[in-house]
Amino acid sequence: MPAQNRRSEKSRRAIYAAALALVGEVGYPRTTVEGIAARAGVGKQTIYRWWNSKADVLLEAFLDLTDGPEPPALPDTGDIAADLKAVLRATVDELTDPAFEIPARALTAEGVVNEEVGRIFVTRLLQPSLQLYVDRLRTAQEAGQIRPETDPRIALELFVSPLAQRWLQHTAPFSHEYTDTLVDYALHGLAPR
């Protein structure tokens, strides 16, 4: 890597770290490009050379922090219950990692009251992850493990949304045992068979 690119890469990492730290500390409205630049030790023109706005910087900082622009597919061992449980257990661990949790809460809180910010981040960060569940549920439908008439985009909410609500609203604690239970309830139903 040429020296110029190494310097750019170092600045980029410093800017991502500064953006995530700042939004976690002061919230989205009070996070500014100037503030990110000062914290990263770069000029604000360096930021504007690469990004158009603080929303853009934060978006890419989150993509870098989590799965990158193209997150990997969900596991497919042929057992939909086992695969969903494994993914949700990993999600429980991610949601309680402060490096992710603090900035993610700040951004989500802003999205609750600012529909435009909410839609940008949901579309770019959350929906690609949800699409992986849609894809995995479709494969399970083809394998006869999910009813053929089920809409996978709604079905995934039966286990993803309860965990999201416990995390966001502190309605109750969550654990691997809890997400396993969600998967069992969702697959087999609450009514007797």
Next chain:
Amino acid sequence: MPAQNRRSEKSRRAIYAAALALVGEVGYPRTTVEGIAARAGVGKQTIYRWWNSKADVLLEAFLDLTDGPEPPALPDTGDIAADLKAVLRATVDELTDPAFEIPARALTAEGVVNEEVGRIFVTRLLQPSLQLYVDRLRTAQEAGQIRPETDPRIALELFVSPLAQRWLQHTAPFSHEYTDTLVDYALHGLAPR
């Protein structure tokens, strides 16, 4: 009602309205007892005579706006599917009523980043409503319509949390048809029977 009580009741209503409007406009951190008093046209001592803090005023304003301190039980026609669908349809309507939605979003957003505020409002406002689902699901268990081994506190999340997430995070639109589908999926399960 004596004139003194009528005046008090009128002040109380003005204070509730001012508190809900203000939190919707400026958010929880910038809502102050002084601001509520000014908007309601009362002295701040009037507020402190009845409540200890802005959190207390807002809590009672929300209780007054929604169901009151003891919300009524869920309907029980003997058909758990029909009863859950009716309640969730009414919730869809409430969530899209601006008188509820705007202050509720402001308070929920604060709860996401401020665990103490989140817990106060969830415990006092949200949990009593969720308990009604627990009670109704228990009756359904006694009637043989829900598996006896199911934990009702987790079971309710299969239909309540998806609606909450669509509302809070704008992940997708919601409608009466959508909440009906959630109830059907939750009761009968995603896997073939």
